[in-house]
Amino acid sequence: MTQPAAQPARAGRRWRLIPPLFLLAEVVVVIGLFQFIGWWTVVVLLGLSALGVVVISTNTRRSWRDIQTMRRTGEAPERTAGDTAFVVLAGVLLIFPGILSSVLGLLLLVPLTRTWLRRLVGVAASRTLLRTMGVRVHHGAGGSPFGDVVQGETSPRAQAQPQAYEQVPPAALEGKIVDKPTD
Structure with a gap:
């Protein structure tokens, strides 16, 4: 009975390792870039941070205009809240001094990446x-973040997989106890 509780604990430990490993990787990459291009590394990092400030300020102004347009016309703006959140996250990642975080921020500025990530976050x-x-x-339920599924033939192995959704039994049973008559 303790096995189901152990699995989330292991998953939690894995997630806690990501930030320190990411910071260690950032330091290693910055040191490597410094050895490769010297003091220009500082200029690159400052330039990427300035780009992050510009991205956040531009996106804030655009979002404010979208809200005002929506209030005036009653129609929803073309930009979604998810796009706004991802662009702000991209700006924050660019402001954070590091090459890996800046690369992630630049990837979030690409509309195709935001679309894919929005679908992935929706599925999760x-x-x-x-x-x-x-x-x-x-596994495999909840839609695909990569687009529509094309229907076709399935293999016998795929047909043997369990149903996508299965109701989990409740933790406690409700009802009344009925004594069996004794003869």
Whole structure:
């Protein structure tokens, strides 16, 4: 019975390792770049941070204009809240002094990357919501972040997989106890 509780604990430990490993990788990359181009590394880092400030300020102004347009016309703006959040995250990553974080920030500025990431976050959020509602989600359920699924033939192995959604039994049973009559 302790096995299900151990799995989330292991997953939590893995997630806690990501920030220190990322910071270590940032330091290693900056040191490597410094050895390669010298003091120009400082100029590159300052330039990327300035770009992050410009991205955040431009996006803030654009979002404010979208909100004002929406209030005036009653129509939703073309830019979505997800795009705004990803562009602000890109600006924050660019401001953070590091090459790897700046590369991630620059990737978030590409519209195709934001579209793919928005789908991926949507799938992850829907799976998390379903799990909290007591629905077990198996691998491959919840849609594909890469687009529509093309229907075709399936292999016998794929047909043997469990259903995508399975109701998790409740932790406690409700009902009344009925004594069996004795003869």
